[in-house]
Amino acid sequence: MRKLAILALAASALGATPALADHLNLDVNAVKTDGATITFPSALIDKNGFVVIHEVVNGNVVVPASIGNTFIEAGTTENVVVTADYPLKDGEDFIAMLHYDTDGDGKYSFGEGMTDVDTPALNAEEKPYVKPFKAGMSAM
Template sequence: MFTAKNFLTGFTAAALLGGASVANAETVSITAQDQTIMNDTVIAERVVAEEDGYLVLYTVKNDGNGFATVDQPVGYTPVNAGVTENVLVTPSPSIPSGDRMVLMLHTDATGDTPGEFEFMSDPSKDGPFLIDGYVTMLVIKAK
């Protein structure tokens, strides 16, 4: 079965922590800081997107051997093409203090219904936004 988890398990600690988290930062980027999650909300200070899409929040899973992978999407919010500031994502379930999380841009171009985030039910639709094969994402930590 093809699940969101299976789609993203190729991301290891090297990708999560090695600085390869944002592709083509001049045009597409996510700006956020480690943060205390208040009112069950994660905030990205600034998102730059080439097209309408979604900012998706993922949990991070540690395998116990020093490797980490992007795990499950736990929240998302739409973003418009261009610059959007103070983007709020509400995770469900909430992210515990000390856990890492990933903010990732997804496209709205591959689903059947524009304006509807279809990745949660079908990972072949509205998948991660890619530039030259790289996912636009940022790892932050819940304080």
């Protein structure tokens, strides 16, 4: 049931323009991809957490599975580099999502069977903070 709720939240967030939040931000306007390396100009998060990359397959965000993540400390981090599990193809759609490090171990643990730790950071509308982007291109 929890997985279905998370899927619904991610899907609804994908369908709408992500809301701005004063405690969260991820700049995808000049995101760069080079093979499996994704570089975001900056990220803002109010607690230690992660920038997480999710695939988009047939228009649907694949969650809770992810293809890459990187730890970021609370505050603003410049030049955030995430290494994906495989090289990204130009023009493919992806979602970057902010998650909190809820167990404080600095390791991303959210996933199948573990959706109660390292949970998504929520925007002003209480939905997961997500930003869509295309590999090899500027923001969508």
